[in-house]
Amino acid sequence: MPTLVVYNPVCGDGTASAFFSEHVLPLLASAGITPDKVLQTERAGHAGEFVTSHLEAVEGPFTIVLGSGDGTLHEVIEALTLTPPRGTRASAPPAKLAFALVPCGTANALYASLFPPASDADAATPAYRLRSLRAFLARPAATPLTLALTTLAPPPHARTPPRTAVSAVVASTALHASILHDSEALRASVPGLERFKRAAAQNITRWYRASATLFPVPGAGVVQVFDARTQAWAPHPQSTGADPFVDVSGPFAYFVSTVNVDRLEPRFRIAPQGRSQHAEGQGPAMEVVIVRPERDPSVEMDSEEARAAFAEKIMAVLGSAYQDGAHVGMRYAEDGRVLADGDGPLVVEYVRCGGWEWEPDDIDEHAHYVCADGDIHVIDKGGKATCVPAAPVDDKSGFAVFV
Numbered sequence: 001m002p003t004l005v006v007y008n009p010v011c012g013d014g015t016a017s018a019f020f021s022e023h024v025l026p027l028l029a030s031a032g033i034t035p036d037k038v039l040q041t042e043r044a045g046h047a048g049e050f051v052t053s054h055l056e057a058v059e060g061p062f063t064i065v066l067g068s069g070d071g072t073l074h075e076v077i078e079a080l081t082l083t084p085p086r087g088t089r090a091s092a093p094p095a096k097l098a099f100a101l102v103p104c105g106t107a108n109a110l111y112a113s114l115f116p117p118a119s120d121a122d123a124a125t126p127a128y129r130l131r132s133l134r135a136f137l138a139r140p141a142a143t144p145l146t147l148a149l150t151t152l153a154p155p156p157h158a159r160t161p162p163r164t165a166v167s168a169v170v171a172s173t174a175l176h177a178s179i180l181h182d183s184e185a186l187r188a189s190v191p192g193l194e195r196f197k198r199a200a201a202q203n204i205t206r207w208y209r210a211s212a213t214l215f216p217v218p219g220a221g222v223v224q225v226f227d228a229r230t231q232a233w234a235p236h237p238q239s240t241g242a243d244p245f246v247d248v249s250g251p252f253a254y255f256v257s258t259v260n261v262d263r264l265e266p267r268f269r270i271a272p273q274g275r276s277q278h279a280e281g282q283g284p285a286m287e288v289v290i291v292r293p294e295r296d297p298s299v300e301m302d303s304e305e306a307r308a309a310f311a312e313k314i315m316a317v318l319g320s321a322y323q324d325g326a327h328v329g330m331r332y333a334e335d336g337r338v339l340a341d342g343d344g345p346l347v348v349e350y351v352r353c354g355g356w357e358w359e360p361d362d363i364d365e366h367a368h369y370v371c372a373d374g375d376i377h378v379i380d381k382g383g384k385a386t387c388v389p390a391a392p393v394d395d396k397s398g399f400a401v402f403v
């Protein structure tokens, strides 16, 4: 099978180039594999352009040994999904693209989900970082990836066409998207990871005005909600055979949907069931983690004090995602305190669904941001975003990862 090697020399701590020279290329050589091409990317967009034009010239299936974080993987997948097929890509049957991932980025959410590290020290070892590559060399079948396709629709009667974003890890709105949006704006003035902290502080007290709808999981016929006590999925109480769609009214604090992953950083298990097997024949699904302030029994109205008090709670709840995903079992006491368990309402709504729609209120600028694997998109005023999961139709097409 043709093999391409692509790595991003500037991602993470900037050591991909050295790691490929010292470990990846020698390991491929010792296995008798000569890559068709080796690309060290020179700019954002380069990896996507390179892979797309290679596939227009050479018939697949292909393996790509990819040294990057989630952003460069996203770039390749989005470029191939959105570029109309030309050349060999148009004339040959759809060819599968399987990735041997070498984690070189900052968060490496997909890799950390597929290969949960035993510890921070483990994650830094060459042996850990070569696990997907070794799986490729051992030649088992690659695991298919589900994609999340987010369509950003303009208002009805607008002249602009809808746009689509493709993600393999996360599609989000509310706090997560706002932090990524603002941290990008701070990139020039605030160095390093400090800009994420600053962006989080700017957004933690915001409540996002929007209405959302959750779509049923195709094979299950309903939206499902996770019960942390039984550790099982159950039909969402508002999702019935007669009306399986669930309307979720705002305001929202947090709205994150994931595919393929249970974590967004090695220890941040935001969707703790994200790697568990779905029931046979349920069709493509995604998980959504929602926090809405008005579920808190102590919130009586939207005021500055209420937002400040709720900010403390959401920080504590999201912090619990680092405790092996404990946030999904947290409940409110009658006075609004957040408890690890109990009989009160769940703080986090953790659902599995067949997609979602998000319609921001016109007046709330920050509710218009959508994050697709780190890229920030802005919903037009009067428009909405619709996100659905898509899985490869067979084992000869789509994207996959060696695990």
Ligand SMILES: Nc1ncnc2c1ncn2[C@@H]1O[C@H](COP(=O)(O)OP(=O)(O)OP(=O)(O)O)[C@@H](O)[C@H]1O
Pocket (backbone or CB within 6 Å): 008, 009, 010, 011, 012, 040, 041, 042, 043, 044, 045, 046, 047, 068, 069, 070, 071, 072, 073, 075, 104, 105, 106, 107, 108, 109, 374
């Ligand atoms: N040579 C390059 N110079 C500048 N930017 C690049 C280059 N190659 C790729 N990029 C861009 O760098 C961005 C970040 O890369 P990537 O996601 O791989 O690393 P990261 O952000 O450190 O990791 P993670 O996404 O895991 O946190 C991507 O959007 C990609 O398009």
